[in-house]
Amino acid sequence: MRSEFQAAIAQLIAEKGLPREVVMETVATSLLAAYRKSFGGGENIRIEVDKNGEVHVWAMKRVVAQVSDRNEEISLAEAQLLVPRAALGQSIDVDSSSIFNRIPTQTAKQVILQRIREAEHEHLYDQIKNWMGEIRLGTLTRKDPVRGWLLDFDLDKADKIEGVMPISEEVPTERYRNGQRIRVYVYDVRRSQGRMLQIMVSRTHRDLVRRLFESEVPEIYEGTVEIKAIAREPGSRSKVAVVARQEGLDPIGSCVGVRGSRINNIVRELNDEKIDIIQWSADPASFVANSLSPVKPLKVELRESDHTAVVTVPERQLSLAIGKDGQNARLAAKLSSWRVDVVKPAEGEVFEDRPDQFQEPVASQSSRRDRGDRSQGRHDRYDRGGEGGGGSRRSGHQRDRGSHRHNSSYGYDTDRE
Numbered sequence: 352m353r354s355e356f357q358a359a360i361a362q363l364i365a366e367k368g369l370p371r372e373v374v375m376e377t378v379a380t381s382l383l384a385a386y387r388k389s390f391g392g393g394e395n396i397r398i399e400v401d402k403n404g405e406v407h408v409w410a411m412k413r414v415v416a417q418v419s420d421r422n423e424e425i426s427l428a429e430a431q432l433l434v435p436r437a438a439l440g441q442s443i444d445v446d447s448s449s450i451f452n453r454i455p456t457q458t459a460k461q462v463i464l465q466r467i468r469e470a471e472h473e474h475l476y477d478q479i480k481n482w483m484g485e486i487r488l489g490t491l492t493r494k495d496p497v498r499g500w501l502l503d504f505d506l507d508k509a510d511k512i513e514g515v516m517p518i519s520e521e522v523p524t525e526r527y528r529n530g531q532r533i534r535v536y537v538y539d540v541r542r543s544q545g546r547m548l549q550i551m552v553s554r555t556h557r558d559l560v561r562r563l564f565e566s567e568v569p570e571i572y573e574g575t576v577e578i579k580a581i582a583r584e585p586g587s588r589s590k591v592a593v594v595a596r597q598e599g600l601d602p603i604g605s606c607v608g609v610r611g612s613r614i615n616n617i618v619r620e621l622n623d624e625k626i627d628i629i630q631w632s633a634d635p636a637s638f639v640a641n642s643l644s645p646v647k648p649l650k651v652e653l654r655e656s657d658h659t660a661v662v663t664v665p666e667r668q669l670s671l672a673i674g675k676d677g678q679n680a681r682l683a684a685k686l687s688s689w690r691v692d693v694v695k696p697a698e699g700e701v702f703e704d705r706p707d708q709f710q711e712p713v714a715s716q717s718s719r720r721d722r723g724d725r726s727q728g729r730h731d732r733y734d735r736g737g738e739g740g741g742g743s744r745r746s747g748h749q750r751d752r753g754s755h756r757h758n759s760s761y762g763y764d765t766d767r768e
Contacts, residue, residue: 360374360375360378360400360404361404363467369467369470369471369474370474371402373470373474374467374470375400375401375402375404376400377463377466377467377469377470378400378463378466378467379398379399379400379406380398380466381459381462381463381465381466381467382398382400382406382451382454382459382462382463383396383397383398384462384466385454385455385458385459385461385462385463386398386450386453386454388458388462389453389454389455389458390453392422395410395411395412395422395423396408396409396410396411396447396450397409397410397411397444398451406448406451407446407448408446408447408448408449408450408451409444409445409446409447410422410444410445410447410450411442411443411444411445412424412425412430412442412443412445413425413440413441413442414426414427414430414437414438414439414440414441414442414443415427415439416439425443425445427439430443433445471511472511472542472548475511475512475548476540476542476548479512479540479548479550480540482537482540482550483537483538483539483540484537484538484558484562485536485537485562486534486535486536486537486559486562486563486566487504487534487535487537487550487552488504488532488533488534488535489502489503489504489505489514489532489533489534489535489552490502490503490504490505490530490531490532490533491527491528491529491530491531491533492529492530493529494527494529498515498517499515499516499517499518499519499520499521500515500516500521500527501513501514501515501516502514502515502516502533502535502550502552504550511547511548512547512548512550513543513547513548513549513550514535514549514550514552515549515550515551515552516535516551516552516553516554517551517553519555520551520552520553520554520555520556521554521555522554522555522585522586522622523585523586524586524587524622525554525586525622533554534620535552535553535554535559536552536553536554536556536558536559536562537550537551537552538551538552538553538556538558539551554585555583555585555586557581557582557583557589558581559621560581560583560589560591560617560621560626561578561581563617563620563621564578564591564606564617567608567613567614567616567617568605568606568608568613570600570602570605571593571605571606574596575595575596575597575600575605576593576594576595576596576597576600576602576605576606577593577594577595577596577602578591578592578593579592579593579594579631580592580631580686580687580688581686582682582683582685582686583682584678584681584682585624586621586622586624587624587625587678588624588625588626588627588678588682589621589624589625589626589627589682590626590627590629590642590644590682590683590685590686591606591626591627591628591629592629592630592631592638592641592642592686593606593628593629593630593631594630594631602630603628603630606628607628614626614628627644627645627682629641629642629644629686635653635660635687635689636651636652636653636660637651638687639651639653639660639662639683639687639689639691640662642682642683642686642687642691643662643664643672643679643680643683643691643693645671646664646668646671646672646679647664648662648663648664648672649663649664649665649696649702650662650663650702651663653689657690658689658690659689659690659691659692660687660689660690660691660692661692661694662691662692662693662694663694663695663696663700663702664693664694664695665695665696666695666696669693669695672693673693680693
């Protein structure tokens with residue numbers, strides 16, 4: 352049985368792709384479980400399997416003058432043959448390899464296979480869980496009417512891994528088909544029934560934009576340019592606030608690239624979603640002003656009492672500042688974490704020159720085909736991107752609301768927890 356057992360262990364290691372030490376530990380635990388299942392007790396039994404597949408069994412026995420239970424006790428004379436200084440009342444490890452031959456073969460096989468499946472599942476989960484927060488390339492296999500699109504990630508364990516893109520994570524303007532290769536953002540890895548791993552993916556997550564910038568812009572990947580905030584309405588438009596961490600470096604130019612090469616790659620990956628690259632500022636008023644790109648505000652007044660930024664823009668640019676269905680002001684509010692009220696100058700109020708602090712550079716990139724704003728009023732399903740907002744925690748589904756005022760001002764609230 353031992354030679355067959357060693358051959359079976361070698362086969363398990365080759366087939367399952369598990370580390371040898373994991374297999375050895377799992378087999379040892381399984382043999383002990385099979386012994387206890389067949390004979391009961393066994394609390395004093397210890398089983399180890401070495402790297403060559405050799406099984407070693409020890410029983411912890413108490414040294415007594417007269418043995419009444421050979422499974423638990425050993426005589427003083429026998430004990431001193433093993434440990435010369437053994438004394439009555441001590442407990443010693445006794446080689447009990449014969450126990451291995453008493454374990455029923457079928458029982459051992461069943462328990463080992465079950466434990467190996469569990470170890471394989473755990474090992475696979477430890478590998479796949481590192482995918483969270485990353486972009487992966489998958490192939491769409493079929494559309495489930497309830498769960499959404501299912502994906503294959505070209506892994507050897509395809510029968511144990513399932514990619515799922517829920518309907519809520521699909522971009523409404525994108526069209527998907529069976530066999531399509533697609534880059535997706537992994538936001539969760541779940542254990543499902545039947546020991547199947549589910550990789551939950553998204554095309555709408557704002558951190559998909561973050562990871563695309565990291566892959567296309569070396570300065571962001573290396574940390575010399577930092578993404579401070581992202582506001583996104585998937586399939587339509589995104590605003591990305593950046594700042595340089597190295598003196599003399601142009602963060603917006605770094606993101607755009609030579610002749611727009613870098614930003615164009617990102618726009619293509621997002622199927623021509625418009626992207627505004629905004630200069631982040633530690634001054635809230637300047638940041639709010641920049642966030643309303645392409646409009647250059649005349650004045651920004653901050654009201655701490657209700658965390659509102661009242662932004663005055665030229666009357667002829669009022670509609671542009673608000674955007675179609677309020678999109679531009681809404682994205683500015685999410686990006687800056689301030690409620691934004693866009694107003695025209697009060698009657699008699701004159702602005703000769705625009706404040707210098709509102710002249711920060713901004714870059715906007717859209718598709719070759721200007722399709723206009725789409726998917727307006729969508730649910731924003733992620734946390735707002737304020738200063739340092741690099742996380743990917745998901746908030747509840749709350750619709751952005753506009754509070755329209757009679758004096759031509761418009762307020763757009765950020766999502767608040």
